Amino acid sequence: MTSLQVWRTFEPDSYYKTFLEHSKRPDGRGLSNFRPINIKVGTVTTAEGSATVRLGHTTVMCGIKAEIATPTLRHPDEGFIVPNVELYPCCSPMFKAGPPGEKAIGLSQFLKNVITSAEVLLPSDLCIAPNKFAWCLYCDVVCLNYDGNLYDASLIALMAALQNVLLPEVSYDEESEKATVSPERTLPLKLKRRPVSSTFTMYSDSIQLVDPTAEDEEQGSGEVTVVLLEDGSLCTIHKPGGHSIVSDFLDKFINLARKRVKLVNSAICKALAERKV
Amino acid sequence: MSGQVLCAVKMAPFSAPVRLPPQPDTRQQEMSRQLKDALESVIVLEKFPKSQIDVYVTVIEDDGSLLGACITAAGLALCHANIDVYDLVVGASVLFRGDVLYLDPRREEEEVSDNNQLTIGMIPKHAGGQIALMVQRSGQVAPQCLSECLNAAVDLCNRLHSLAQKTLLVHLQETLAHSSSSSSSP
Amino acid sequence: MAQHACELSFLSRSDGSALYSIGLNVALASVNGPGDVKVSNRLYNRSHLEVCYSPSTGHSMIRERALESIIMRTVEQAILVHLHPRTAINITIQEMQSDGLALSASVNAACMALLDAGIQMKTTFAAVTCCITPAGTVIIDPTEAEIQESVAEATFVFESSGEASVLTAHQDGRLSYEDFKKCLHQCQVASRDVFAFYRRMTEKKYQNEAES
Numbered sequence: 003m004t005s006l007q008v009w010r011t012f013e014p015d016s017y018y019k020t021f022l023e024h025s026k027r028p029d030g031r032g033l034s035n036f037r038p039i040n041i042k043v044g045t046v047t048t049a050e051g052s053a054t055v056r057l058g059h060t061t062v063m064c065g066i067k068a069e070i071a072t073p074t075l076r077h078p079d080e081g082f083i084v085p086n087v088e089l090y091p092c093c094s095p096m097f098k099a100g101p102p103g104e105k106a107i108g109l110s111q112f113l114k115n116v117i118t119s120a121e122v123l124l125p126s127d128l129c130i131a132p133n134k135f136a137w138c139l140y141c142d143v144v145c146l147n148y149d150g151n152l153y154d155a156s157l158i159a160l161m162a163a164l165q166n167v168l169l170p171e172v173s174y175d176e177e178s179e180k181a182t183v184s185p186e187r188t189l190p191l192k193l194k195r196r197p198v199s200s201t202f203t204m205y206s207d208s209i210q211l212v213d214p215t216a217e218d219e220e221q222g223s224g225e226v227t228v229v230l231l232e233d234g235s236l237c238t239i240h241k242p243g244g245h246s247i248v249s250d251f252l253d254k255f256i257n258l259a260r261k262r263v264k265l266v267n268s269a270i271c272k273a274l275a276e277r278k279v
Numbered sequence: 280m281s282g283q284v285l286c287a288v289k290m291a292p293f294s295a296p297v298r299l300p301p302q303p304d305t306r307q308q309e310m311s312r313q314l315k316d317a318l319e320s321v322i323v324l325e326k327f328p329k330s331q332i333d334v335y336v337t338v339i340e341d342d343g344s345l346l347g348a349c350i351t352a353a354g355l356a357l358c359h360a361n362i363d364v365y366d367l368v369v370g371a372s373v374l375f376r377g378d379v380l381y382l383d384p385r386r387e388e389e390e391v392s393d394n395n396q397l398t399i400g401m402i403p404k405h406a407g408g409q410i411a412l413m414v415q416r417s418g419q420v421a422p423q424c425l426s427e428c429l430n431a432a433v434d435l436c437n438r439l440h441s442l443a444q445k446t447l448l449v450h451l452q453e454t455l456a457h458s459s460s461s462s463s464s465p
Numbered sequence: 466m467a468q469h470a471c472e473l474s475f476l477s478r479s480d481g482s483a484l485y486s487i488g489l490n491v492a493l494a495s496v497n498g499p500g501d502v503k504v505s506n507r508l509y510n511r512s513h514l515e516v517c518y519s520p521s522t523g524h525s526m527i528r529e530r531a532l533e534s535i536i537m538r539t540v541e542q543a544i545l546v547h548l549h550p551r552t553a554i555n556i557t558i559q560e561m562q563s564d565g566l567a568l569s570a571s572v573n574a575a576c577m578a579l580l581d582a583g584i585q586m587k588t589t590f591a592a593v594t595c596c597i598t599p600a601g602t603v604i605i606d607p608t609e610a611e612i613q614e615s616v617a618e619a620t621f622v623f624e625s626s627g628e629a630s631v632l633t634a635h636q637d638g639r640l641s642y643e644d645f646k647k648c649l650h651q652c653q654v655a656s657r658d659v660f661a662f663y664r665r666m667t668e669k670k671y672q673n674e675a676e677s
Contacts, residue, residue: 046293046294046340047340048293048295048340048341052293063339065292065293065294067292067293069298086292086301088289088292088301090335090337091287091333092289092336092337093337099287099289099335102301140292140293140298142291142292142293142298144291144292144293144337144339146337
């Protein structure tokens with residue numbers, strides 16, 4: 003063990019604080035630098051659409067399975083999008099086996115909120131025949147390696163996977179009330195908007211860290227996630243408790259997040275283009 | 280009291296052609312148990328008194344020979360975690376239908392009815408090669424046919440073992456090269 | 466703003482409780498602790514917080530679990546958890562009636578119940594929900610119908626100490642950043658009334674105790 007490792011193990015707080023005093027983080031980044039993003043789409047053949055995203059060491063995988071379901075009575079012409087986040091003990095000792103924990107549930111609900119409030123996809127586009135058949139898209143996000151900032155990573159994976167989905171064409175026969183699936187003819191989804199999130203960790207009144215690693219999250223006190231659309235308008239702000247912030251810092255976050263939107267969306271486009279070649 | 284092994288195989292909901300519900304089904308529970316049986320006889324448990332070794336496997340995509348792949352992955356991970364084992368454990372699967380043998384079958388081949396599958400987990404370099412787990416499922420099989428399959432599976436395991444060994448060696452060399460380069464320039 | 470009402474010590478068996486209503490939204494919060502804690506939850510340097518939220522109908526699903534998590538993270542910041550190591554503080558919230566402001570009503574109920582239980586806090590906190598109509602006007606404490614027609618809704622939890630410090634923010638729906646700031650500002654102004662209301666309720670409680 004080098005003396006640096008000893009310091010990190012026995013005095014994690016002072017070790018970390020010393021980095022911040024020099025406006026650096028233990029992984030060498032500045033306080034307002036994002037980690038590199040690596041996206042691959044179509045990584046799972048058993049899913050209708052899939053994507054693997056790496057954000058530094060954080061690796062998440064999103065697979066979308068489509069099933070034909072019956073619409074609800076309340077919304078007879080709407081399909082379903084069901085996001086679900088699974089944090090297996092494989093990805094970090096923080097997570098235990100068994101029913102989904104607080105973090106996984108929070109993430110699932112966050113993805114659901116983003117999809118509905120950004121209107122990523124109109125539920126009516128997923129309808130095959132009103133009152134009879136509609137697509138149900140199960141969007142399962144699995145974390146393979148946890149190193150902080152699951153909010154951003156899972157939303158990027160979800161958006162990339164949605165853009166990778168190819169649904170078979172379904173024709174509905176009114177007389178026999180039967181639907182026929184033609185797997186040879188596939189159609190992509192019509193996505194209306196492409197939201198991008200940016201997460202910040204609050205360390206103290208004056209120090210905020212962009213794109214936190216697991217260590218940053220542990221040392222800091224709470225996260226803020228802002229989700230922006232391509233045109234720069236706000237779609238969701240999610241700040242579940244944590245250190246309080248004043249609105250001046252929100253300005254700073256929004257400015258950083260606006261730059262991030264273009265960056266992430268072009269990275270997704272690039273990954274999709276690579277797949278097509 | 281010697282050490283205990285806890286194994287959990289989780290299949291991602293999108294890993295199979297039909298979406299799996301997030302709760303573990305009987306197949307996952309069965310695989311977890313079989314993996315535990317295999318690893319218990321491979322790990323030097325006497326070296327870990329009063330402790331537990333957790334082995335978690337996440338299946339991203341299932342394209343046949345799943346249990347074999349899980350065993351090989353777990354074996355490599357155990358070595359990476361510096362846990363004492365008798366030998367690097369590898370798993371392999373053989374499928375037989377009538378007179379035809381399928382080495383390392385794909386999912387479509389597994390799904391066809393009236394076939395027999397044999398999965399073994401073995402430690403090829405310990406005491407002249409020892410089998411840690413043997414699972415034969417779905418169907419009847421004649422003893423002489425079984426021994427033929429077993430030979431094929433053992434042969435496959437031997438080949439896998441040398442590949443797995445090479446992987447570990449490459450990883451070790453990379454780690455050593457990395458640590459020597461970082462320690463020379465502090 | 467909708468009518469706020471609160472009854473402290475609503476339940477006789479818990480350490481502190483409050484029935485809080487904002488318009489047609491009613492939440493009942495009960496606080497127990499600091500008290501016994503399961504060994505697996507025992508923290509050596511602070512008290513363990515547990516929030517349980519039960520909906521007015523049906524079982525606790527993803528939405529309720531996510532609400533629990535938000536309330537827990539909010540309350541955690543206000544309570545001086547380090548004063549009671551190796552203990553647990555339980556907060557149970559029962560949604561009685563909901564008209565779009567379930568989160569605000571339960572956060573405020575939790576705050577009043579904590580005050581009623583006499584748990585040391587660094588600050589009190591108040592939640593305010595608003596929504597913004599397509600025309601761009603901000604409605605404080607909207608009804609469910611108003612939320613359905615609006616373009617976006619936002620809930621903020623403010624600290625009573627400090628200048629406009631936001632503990633929790635949760636916003637859904639599309640709006641420009643300028644509109645968002647407008648919402649934030651108006652909610653902050655509204656939060657002062659909520660804090661004044663808290664003060665009146667607590668004063669009334671202690672006055673009654675002094676008389677009896």
